[in-house]
Amino acid sequence: MSDSVRNVVIIGSGPAGLTAALYTARANLAPIVIEGLEAGGQLMLTTAVENFPGFTDGVMGPDLMANMRGQAQRFGAELRTGQVTKVNLQVRPFEVTIGEAEVVRAHTIIISTGASARLLGLPSERRLIGHGVSTCATCDGFFFRGRPIAVVGGGDSALEEATFLTRFASSVTVIHRRDALRASKVMQDKAFANPKITFEWDSEVVDVMDGGQGAVTAARLRHVKTGAEKDLPIDGLFVAIGHTPNTSLFSGQLEMDANGYLITRDGMKTNVPGVFACGDVQDPVYRQAITAAGSGCMAALDAEKFIEHG
Numbered sequence: 001m002s003d004s005v006r007n008v009v010i011i012g013s014g015p016a017g018l019t020a021a022l023y024t025a026r027a028n029l030a031p032i033v034i035e036g037l038e039a040g041g042q043l044m045l046t047t048a049v050e051n052f053p054g055f056t057d058g059v060m061g062p063d064l065m066a067n068m069r070g071q072a073q074r075f076g077a078e079l080r081t082g083q084v085t086k087v088n089l090q091v092r093p094f095e096v097t098i099g100e101a102e103v104v105r106a107h108t109i110i111i112s113t114g115a116s117a118r119l120l121g122l123p124s125e126r127r128l129i130g131h132g133v134s135t136c137a138t139c140d141g142f143f144f145r146g147r148p149i150a151v152v153g154g155g156d157s158a159l160e161e162a163t164f165l166t167r168f169a170s171s172v173t174v175i176h177r178r179d180a181l182r183a184s185k186v187m188q189d190k191a192f193a194n195p196k197i198t199f200e201w202d203s204e205v206v207d208v209m210d211g212g213q214g215a216v217t218a219a220r221l222r223h224v225k226t227g228a229e230k231d232l233p234i235d236g237l238f239v240a241i242g243h244t245p246n247t248s249l250f251s252g253q254l255e256m257d258a259n260g261y262l263i264t265r266d267g268m269k270t271n272v273p274g275v276f277a278c279g280d281v282q283d284p285v286y287r288q289a290i291t292a293a294g295s296g297c298m299a300a301l302d303a304e305k306f307i308e309h310g
């Protein structure tokens with residue numbers, strides 16, 4: 001264990017974590033960011049981002065994250081490759097274990113470990129993310145103006161995304177693995193009443209095709225009761241089967257809601273004084289890069305205040 005105690009350890013390096021790093025670095029708190037397995041977060045899996053303010057012509061997700069990284073480093077933030085394997089919030093200073101054995105001690109911790117969009121687990125799905133496969137209708141719907149698309153899932157997210165996507169797409173097919181939706185009645189009524197939305201019931205996606213062109217051309221569906229397969233021609237596939245907040249490190253130590261999201265109140269405070277959370281790890285609702293960045297700024301200011309005044 002190192003003798004020195006860090007002012008701020010930031011766990012996670014998406015827009016929330018890197019904004020927290022920028023602000024705490026500029027406040028002379030010499031933050032260290034433990035980047036995690038998916039350095040840069042969910043934006044590393046996207047292509048063009050057109051809704052992050054300040055970029056008239058949009059920006060590529062990985063480029064935006066590279067800029068955020070560079071900006072935080074310019075003010076002295078230390079970025080560390082590595083995975084946090086354990087945190088001890090019962091002691092002061094807090095202890096953060098990186099990898100097998102390295103322990104960093106900290107007066108404050110900012111948690112920005114994000115949430116992972118659940119995926120179907122198909123190799124073709126992974127390969128075509130950002131090339132027709134998306135997990136974010138708000139981010140990518142605009143690219144499918146006048147084109148046929150599909151949404152996978154039967155919950156509120158799937159129907160909300162399907163309804164939203166009808167603003168752009170020529171048609172939206174909801175592909176659901178059962179014959180009954182999980183979504184709330186009001187969302188169902190809205191979707192059923194929308195002439196652009198149709199349903200493929202009892203169906204799972206077994207492959208996403210690109211016709212050798214590097215962009216989605218169809219989804220192969222298998223009927224779960226008959227086993228029959230067919231290809232649905234589409235230009236985009238939105239996977240909306242839920243998100244999983246990355247909070248397993250904190251179970252039993254921090255308050256979470258029923259779905260495992262960290263609970264923040266009074267700014268970005270968790271129930272443990274000195275521990276703050278920002279970004280998707282505490283936000284099941286908005287989940288945008290800009291809201292994550294905004295909450296990262298708030299967490300940094302909260303941490304700064306805590307260090308000054310306790």
Ligand code: NAP
Nearest residue numbers: 120153154155156157158160177178181182240241242243
């Ligand atoms: P969810 O309610 O867990 O629904 C996930 C859907 O994806 C389910 O229909 C599920 O099928 C399907 N699914 C899961 N894994 C799958 C797989 N491997 N292959 C195919 N399908 C799969 O998730 P959510 O829709 O993201 O909603 C999460 C929470 O946020 C819910 O409490 C929801 O009410 C809330 N929410 C509310 C609103 C709103 O009120 N405006 C909007 C969005 C979300 P099964 O049904 O067969 O399990």
